[in-house]
Amino acid sequence: MRLHPIDGGDPRAVLEALPAALDGARPLALGFAPEPGNEVPDGTAVVIATSGSSGIPKRVILSAEALRASAAATAQRIGAGQWMLALPAGYIAGVQVIGRSLLAGRAPVLLEGRFTAEAFRRATGRLRSDADRYVSLVPAQLSTLLDAAEHDPGIRDALVSYRTVLVGGQALPAVLARRAHEAGARIVRTYGSSETGGGCVYDGVPLDGVRLQEVGGEIRIAGAHLATGYLGDAALTASAFPADEAGVRWYRTGDTGVVSDDGSLRVTGRIDNVIVSGGVNVSLDRVERAVHGIPGLEHAVVVGVPDERWGEASVVVTAPPVHESLWEAVRERVADEIGRPARPSRLVVVPEVPMLASGKPDREALRRMLREP
Structure with a gap:
C-alpha cells in the first residue's frame, strides 16, 4: 500500500484523514515525506516518525487493528466519552486521542494554538456536557495547569472536570503526582511507546490483552496493539520484535523494570x-x-x-x-x-x-x- 503524507503538526488534517486510516484503506505518513518505494503492508493505518530523543529517528508502522485494539482496551479500563486533544497530533498519544474519540462516536475537541492554562480552559469549555471527559497530558503540561490553578479557580475547575487525565510520555515526578491529587485531578500514569500503540500499562497494571515479561532485566511487551515494525529497516524490526518458541511477537522496550507476581509493572530506567x-x-x-x-x-x-x-x-x-x-x-x-x-x-x-x-x-x-x- 502507498503512504499518504499528512502534516502531523496540523491536528485538523490528521482528524480528517484518520477515519480512512482506521479502516485500513488509506495509510498515513505522519511527520515525514515517504520516499518512492515506501510500501507498507495491507491494513496499515499510520507510520509515525518518532521523536528521536536518542538521536536515532525511527518510522513506526502501526496497523488499523493495533490502533483499534489499543483504543478498545483503554475504553474498557477507563470508559469511553469525548476527548480533548492537547498533544501534537503527529505523535502516537495524539493519534490515539483522536482515534479513541472517533471510535466512541464523538469528535474530539482540539486545543487551539500553543498549550497554555487559558487555552486548556477554553478547549475544556467546548466539550459536551453530557459525555465523560478525557484528556492526555505530559508532565510539563500538568505542571503548567497546577501552577495556574493555585491562583485561578477556573483552571482547577477545568482540570477536575475530566473523568480521567492520562499522564505519560515520561516519568511523572512524585511531587507533581501529589499536587495533582491534592487539587482533585483524577490522573492515571501511562506507560508505552509508539511501538506499543501508545500507553498500554495504566498505573502499573497492563491493559486487557497486554502481556508483560522481564528478560535479563529488560521489559518486553506482547499483544494485538504492537506495531508491525519499522519502515525500511527489516534488521531493526527483527531485533526489536523477536518471536518466542510459540510464535508470539514481543517488543523489546529497552527499559529496565520488574514484573511482579501479580502481573503489575514497575519501570526503573533505561538500559542505555x-x-x-x-x-x-x-x-x-x-x-x-x-x-x-x-x-x-x-x-x-x-x-x-x-x-x-x-x-x-x-x-x-x-x-x-x-x-x-x-x-x-x-x-x-x-x-x-x-x-x-x-x-x-x-x-x-x-x-x-x-x-x-x-x-x-x-x-x-x-x-x-x-x-x-
Whole structure:
C-alpha cells in the first residue's frame, strides 16, 4: 500500500484523514515525506516518525487493528466519552486521542494554538456536557495547569472536570503526582511507546490483552496493539520484535523494570541511560528521580557528559528560578539514595530547557549544549 503524507503538526488534517486510516484503506505518513518505494503492508493505518530523543529517528508502522485494539482496551479500563486533544497530533498519544474519540462516536475537541492554562480552559469549555471527559497530558503540561490553578479557580475547575487525565510520555515526578491529587485531578500514569500503540500499562497494571515479561532485566511487551515494525529497516524490526518458541511477537522496550507476581509493572530506567563514572555504573534515570524529589527541581533533566577526571559525569540542567541551596540538596539526596559516586558534577541553569514536540526534554540538544565551550 502507498503512504499518504499528512502534516502531523496540523491536528485538523490528521482528524480528517484518520477515519480512512482506521479502516485500513488509506495509510498515513505522519511527520515525514515517504520516499518512492515506501510500501507498507495491507491494513496499515499510520507510520509515525518518532521523536528521536536518542538521536536515532525511527518510522513506526502501526496497523488499523493495533490502533483499534489499543483504543478498545483503554475504553474498557477507563470508559469511553469525548476527548480533548492537547498533544501534537503527529505523535502516537495524539493519534490515539483522536482515534479513541472517533471510535466512541464523538469528535474530539482540539486545543487551539500553543498549550497554555487559558487555552486548556477554553478547549475544556467546548466539550459536551453530557459525555465523560478525557484528556492526555505530559508532565510539563500538568505542571503548567497546577501552577495556574493555585491562583485561578477556573483552571482547577477545568482540570477536575475530566473523568480521567492520562499522564505519560515520561516519568511523572512524585511531587507533581501529589499536587495533582491534592487539587482533585483524577490522573492515571501511562506507560508505552509508539511501538506499543501508545500507553498500554495504566498505573502499573497492563491493559486487557497486554502481556508483560522481564528478560535479563529488560521489559518486553506482547499483544494485538504492537506495531508491525519499522519502515525500511527489516534488521531493526527483527531485533526489536523477536518471536518466542510459540510464535508470539514481543517488543523489546529497552527499559529496565520488574514484573511482579501479580502481573503489575514497575519501570526503573533505561538500559542505555547509564554512564560509567570513575569505574562505577550510574543510572541517570535513578539520579533524575532522586533530583525530582527536591521541591523546585521537579522538571530538572539529568544528562551524562564526558569528564576529564571521572571519564563520565552527570549534570543537572534546569530553568530558573533556582535557589543556591538546591545544589547541596541535590548532592546530599543523590548520595543518600544511590551512593556518593552517583552525585552529579554540577548544576546548570539555562533560560529554558529545550523540549521535543512530543513534550519530552530534548536530551540530545542538552548534551550538545553542555559540550560546547
